Amino acid sequence: MNNLKTHLAANWKLTEEELSTFLSAFDLITLQKGEAFSLPEALCNQTGLIQSRLMKCVLVENEKETIFEFAYENNFIADYYSFLTGYKS
Numbered sequence: 001m002n003n004l005k006t007h008l009a010a011n012w013k014l015t016e017e018e019l020s021t022f023l024s025a026f027d028l029i030t031l032q033k034g035e036a037f038s039l040p041e042a043l044c045n046q047t048g049l050i051q052s053r054l055m056k057c058v059l060v061e062n063e064k065e066t067i068f069e070f071a072y073e074n075n076f077i078a079d080y081y082s083f084l085t086g087y088k089s
Contacts (some may be wrong), residue, residue, distance in 0.1 A: 007074040042089055044082035
């Protein structure tokens with residue numbers, strides 16, 4: 001998580017203590033290529049901070065995937081609508 005710490009410190013001017021507190025709220029998970037961060041029809045109850053590479057955000061309707069966004073390293077990812085409203089993805 002050192003890359004993230006450096007990125008956050010440079011962009012948000014946080015103290016070491018603030019950075020440690022912020023990053024302590026995250027658990028490091030590793031997703032394999034093709035593995036989903038959030039599943040369709042599930043409640044999104046987490047926000048991710050991408051450490052490396054990129055992720056695609058897709059809308060699934062009638063079993064068809066449509067890419068609507070890419071999320072790059074050092075950026076957050078979530079189904080924000082589901083996360084904020086409590087509705088399923």
